[in-house]
Amino acid sequence: MTLSQQLKFAPRLMWREWKSGEFTVLLLALIVAIASHTAIGHFSDRITRAMATNANNLIGGDLVFSSSRPISEEVTIEANRLGLRSANTQRFLTVASAEDEILLVSVKSVSAEYPLKGHVKVTEELFGEDTPLTSGPVPGNVWVEARVLQSLQIEIGDRIEIGDSNFNVSKILTYEPDRGNNFYSFNPRVMIAKADLAATNVVQPGSRVWYRQMFAGDQLAVDTMLKWLRENAEPGQRIRNLDEDRPAVSQALIKAKQYMGLASLLALLLAAVAIANSGRHYSQRHYDTSALLRCLGALQNDILRIYLVQLCLLAFIGGVLGNIAGWAAQAGLFLIINDLLPNNLPTISHTPIVSGIILSFVVLLGFTLPSVLRLKSVSPLRVLRNDLSPYPLSALLVYGGSTVMVMLLMWFYTGSLTLTLSILFGSAVVIAIAFVGIRLMFGAIGWCLPSFPLKIRVGIRNFLRRKREAVSQAMAFGLTIMAMLVVVFLRTELVTTWQQTIPEDAPNHFVLNLQNDETEPYTKFVTEQNIRADQLYPVIRGRLTRVNDKPMVEHVSKEERRHESLSRELNLTWSPDLPPDNKLLAGEWWQGSANVGDEVLVSVEARLAEKLAINLGDRLTFFTGNRDWKAVVTSIRSVKWDNFNPNFYMVFQPGSLVDLPTTWINSFHLPPEEKKVLVQMLKQFPAITLVEMDTILNQVKDIITQVTIAIESILLFVLLAGFVVTLSAIQSSMNDRLREGALVRTLGADRKLLKVNQWSEFASMGFLSGLIGVAGAEIIVAQLYQRIFELSYVPTWWAWIIIPMISAGLVGLAGVYSSRRILREPPMQSLRTLRA
Amino acid sequence: MSSPSDKPNLHLVNNDDTAQDRNDISAESAISQPILRIENVNRIVDVADEPLQILYDVCLQVAKGETLAIVGSSGSGKSTLLGLLAGLDLPTSGSIELAGEAISAMDEDARAFVRAQHVGFVFQSFQLLPNLTAVENVALPLEILGRQDAVALSKDILDRVGLSSRQTHYPNQLSGGEQQRVAIARAFVTQPAVLFADEPTGNLDKSTGDMVADLLFELNAEHDTTLILVTHDNQLAARCRRQVGMDSGRLSEKQAG
């Protein structure tokens, strides 16, 4: 045949076989593979882009460059060159005044482009509903935090003075997208337009100003900019992106991405198993066809090309249909969870579409080619001697080859060798156990054979002959169960971890500057108002000046000289106990309170200690008000900074700092509908500073909810893929079973007996697969926990008992159900259909 | 094992010394060009690492247009011989010439080409593709030859075998006799020079078998095809002009009648 004849003949032959339903399961498996790939691809792509956008809103841009000196023109030029949008802010402390009252405020002047991402939220009524805006105040106006109104005793519409300028207070500022969460060191915020900055004359050479430039744009440009900034940053200039700035959120995002990647890989793995299975089945069913075609004069190469053309066609069709199904699935998914998603959801990108099509070819050819290649070597003599099958590929070769294939795909996909190797290892165990397990089981059955009733021995012997088939089925089921378990285990773990990151009742309001004599009435107030307040912490301000009598500048390394903790006063506290969520890493915690004249003992936060080269036993000198005082480091402890509780670098022994000026801080959770109580609180304690964190917290919570939903829906695809595997595995042995069933029935077995046989066969297969799956899943999950998710791993003992039982039940049911034809059809009819 | 045969030009030699009746059969050599000529063919296969000889020094010539029946008991090696004659397999030793081409010296693809050009098959188990309709099955060999008129020709010949109303039926919707008629249509549709039939009526009842055999011989006469038929049905064998017997891998000429 010429090539053009082959190209014409192959699809014709395929179409004819297609009409008779030959390709259904193979195509179904392929479609599920591609659909789950593209659906998860689109889904995670869109969700992560949306989440990243939301999360980036939290820092006000994709990339933030901050500096203590004016940022050079070059930076702006480079950003423009890369097509990035940028905005800038200037932050400084100064005094704001209104009539007789004065207040130290943190002024932020913002350029016209501000905010680049997210919204500024403002209200015109104290603690009233706020509205999001996409720009800062217009020149001549200021927006202020609620506590500024309180302290300066003014209202909206009044005027305040900053430096040489006079402003109209037009709105109450409730939320800035780029406000860090290091909140309680902040002075109340006043926001002005950048255009007004010069006229105030506040910023003079030598005044301390924090300059910030924010950038937003497409990922490539942002990455280039990041690199450029890294190369050109001077000491004291800092580059921030999401990863550094929001550890909790970015951790959640990273883990979610990893999880989705993993889930889509597992779905792919399952679908691949299904494809390999039905591919093998497909080529076996074509032994006769190939033999006949050869007998009729087709060349070996004709056969090869015919099937290659067919596979490519099938891959293309599967790729397109899978893409459509995948697109529809993700669209449906988004429809369902629409309410939970931000309305700025990005549209689909073309990457999953293209990779879906390519994957279709890779997967189909990769998994079926080994068995289809054998079609070429079918002897034409088979038309005369039906037993002349090409030596069957061993299951080990098929599955081993397929596994290697999947691993390569995975590696290519995730770029994570650890992830890939864990799954490889888990799968290897699955395959090994399946191999040995099935052989043992068959051995045992063979050994017991003489004690079976005579009637069913034929059937059992037939079943025993299908050892190879059984091994691959148990592997398929085992891998399926493994994949599903991994996905379920990880989902549960991740979701709980995240929900613990920000508990429902995480404190969302902070009270600062509570005076010594106010602590008692304050405690009484919160009790009366039923506010669930946490522990009150004392706060002493102090600057760290020396370590072991050496000035800090000399003590620390060059890079750390500009560390924030040296340039400002630290918040110090004392506590009888180790604060919750803190962990003692070195030294000992003190017992009880210090007495007058005792040495002052301090516990230092681990990361700060490392940066500032502070060790156990070092003597630290602090400066508070107008005097120096000393303390000895007795412990180093780690702090969970992202738990939204007050956290401290330095904790002292109670009783040792009593003669230093002290204020108190407190945090509590307040649901939105109870916010009016704050008006009363401010009336009773006018001197306190109230910080509202609820908006930020809600945003973080939303992100976590989205991630959770995304993860749960991905479970669906994995389950679907598992279903197809089951289908393909059962289908591939259906003919044998039909033949056997008919045979055994002709030999006199009644249907009840046959049913018992089927049940015991499928159920034991299911039980074994369950065991195999649990073993594989435990191995993979253990690896992933330790190496990727950095969680500690506890084996799930219950799974070892429950999963095999469930699996036995389900596989038994599915098997018996799909083999019902064997019982239903008269044996004669089965034999006749099979013969044709 | 038999002694090496060096007797030339024998239509059939069973190297058994008992069968030295070459004078009788040399009458056939009057026909100028044998379509099929095999000499000293041995076939030895390995069964569980033990060599097993299935055919012993088989020699045979078949003239163009001849009808030949190979009869013999089950397991005597008839199908094995047929496979060799049709170029489906290679002999361990000896030579086979089909339509003037030495197929025993050809590789598999070259033999496939010869098969496509000159050979048709009918099998005991029909060997229809279950996923193809009757007409599609018949068209298959024409399509392999790359013929444009495949479907039209197939429909014609299906009419000829009396299955015009069953063209779009799948094999499992046809009775055994009907399936074999489709197979016969498929065998003749390429107008082969030689038709090989292995127990064409073996899977059919007596009357259906007779009908299929009638059809086979009718078409054979119409197309002037050389027919080589394997059977253990003596009645069917008797319808051939010439019969040879296969006994434990040795071939011997049978007297007609």
Ligand SMILES: Nc1ncnc2c1ncn2[C@@H]1O[C@H](COP(=O)(O)OP(=O)(O)OP(=O)(O)O)[C@@H](O)[C@H]1O
């Ligand atoms: N490739 C092979 N491997 C092993 N044994 C073979 C092979 N080919 C043929 N045989 C054996 O050679 C013998 C002859 O087989 P063959 O199929 O030619 O017999 P047959 O005359 O066609 O019998 P039947 O009438 O039953 O079809 C049989 O015993 C068969 O098992």
Ligand SMILES: [Mg+2]
């Ligand atoms: Mg035979």
